[in-house]
Amino acid sequence: MTLNLITKYQPSSIGSKNLTIYKLSPNENPLGTNKLVRRQLQINRIKLEGYSVIIYNKLIQDVANMYNLNKKQIVLGNRSDELLSLLCFAWLKEGDEVIISEHGSLLHKTQVLVAHAIPVIIKDFNNKIDINNIIRSINTRTKMIFITMPTNPTGSFLTIREISQLSILLKPTNILLILDMTYSGYVGDDRYPIKMNTNIVVIKTLSEIYGLTPLGLGWMYGRTNIIKLIxxxxxxxxxxxxxxxxxxxxxxxxxxxxxxxSFNMFWLIKIIVILREANFYISRSYANFVVIKFDKKLPISLIENYVAKCNTNVKRMSEYKLFNSIRVSVGLPRENIMLTNHLKKLKKHRFVLVTHRTEEGIKQYWKI
Structure with a gap:
């Protein structure tokens, strides 16, 4: 069965139950929800007993005004996840192929499998999507290409020149180029803006950058026939x-x-600089998280347990094929400094693998 190929999402849950746990795993905005939003929601005294198409249409118009888009080419969804699922459901049939990045969102593969299509996983190059590998993977069964901008977990992105190159190549075909730009709000780079072409579908959210993650609000922009289908x-x-x-x-x-x-950019660069100076391997990221790679000699479980001593949970990357690595979200200043200091101390410790032979068998554990 297709469902047997899907792995259930497991949130990170490391840390002491008795103390405050600093969550640096879920990519949330540490500054929280906009004060204006909190205040206005209280004033509005929202009526929850009825549906409202008027508010839905108003938000679409607001998004269109913000990004100078045609409101008829916008549809709202419950996070980007639902919109991607709807695209797969409406556009794919059994046996179709969808090209997905090796280090892209795990949910992309799940959504393709649920639609009874075939996910084609391409290799990345230096933690970045490789356009040449995408082009080599295209065939007559290819119906979609998923690209995360910036990628989760590595935080890299394809430039506007690279996206345009791929878009032009795909124009004679019926292949949809899907840009999942969930974390686009954090990117401050002139090479990043995307021109809306006819064969590009853009998906964004109003969740992460605005501190509205629990509300899960996403929107999609594409050509009219696609939006009508969704x-x-x-x-x-x-x-x-x-x-x-x-x-x-x-x-x-x-x-x-x-x-x-601005807050994210400052602390993201600061975390990268501090850890690079401590001889950690850490790639440049344009999102609100970074991936940190560790020495292969130490198991990732040991590193996670060590980090948990400061009541911080992080995300392991083995399921993304990034071994001996963790993903860390930018937190509040105290949390960021606490984490970097703890990791710097890790470099100075010597861990010894202790082996005990008991009646039950051989037991091993690490100690400092």
Whole structure:
């Protein structure tokens, strides 16, 4: 069965149950929800007993105004996840192929399998999507190409020149180029903006950068026939009223976006510089997280347990084929400094693998 090929998502859960756990694994905005959003939601006294198409349409218009887009080419969804699932459901049939990055979101593979299509995993180069590998993988069965911008977990992205090159190549075909830009709000690079072409579908969220992650509000932009198709198969009320109102309010406050991105950029660079100076291998990231690679001699479970001593949980990367690595989200200043100091001490410790022979057999454990 197809479902047997899918691995259930497991959130990180490392840390003491008796102390505060600093979550540096789920890529949340440490600055929290926009104050304007919190205040306005209280004032509005939202009525929860009825549906509202008016608010849904207002948010679409607000998104269109913000990004100078045609509102008829926008559809809302419950996070980017639902929109990607709807695309797979509506566009794919059994036996179709979808090209996915080796280090892209694990959910992409799941969504393709559920649609009874075939995920084609391409190799990345230096933790970045390789366009040449994408081109070599295209055949008559290819129906979609998923690209995360920036990628999760590595935080890299394809430039506007690379995306344009791929888009031009795909124009004579019926292949959809899907850009999952969930973490785009954190990117401050002139090479990043995307031109909306006819064969490109862009998916973004109003969650991460605005501190609205639990509300799970996403939106998709594509050519009219694709949007009409998604409108047919989506649930009539797939985004809740509170999320819609909060999204509209958040878009009226560009200061929150600027503050969150500036804060993230400062601490992201600071974490990378500190750990590189301590001889850690850590790639440049343009999102709100970084991947840290460790010496192969030490098992990743040991490193996770060591980090947990400061009541911090992180995300292991083995399921993304990034072995002996962890992903760390940017947190509040105290959390960031605590983590980097703890990792720097890790370099100075000598870990010894102790072996004991008992009646039950051989037992091994690490000690400092």
């Amino acid at each position: 409108e047919k198969v989506r649930s009539s009320f797939n985004t809740n009223r509170i999320a819609q109102i909060a999204g509209s309010i958040a878009l009226t406050d560009p200061q929150q976006h600027y503050l969150s991105r």
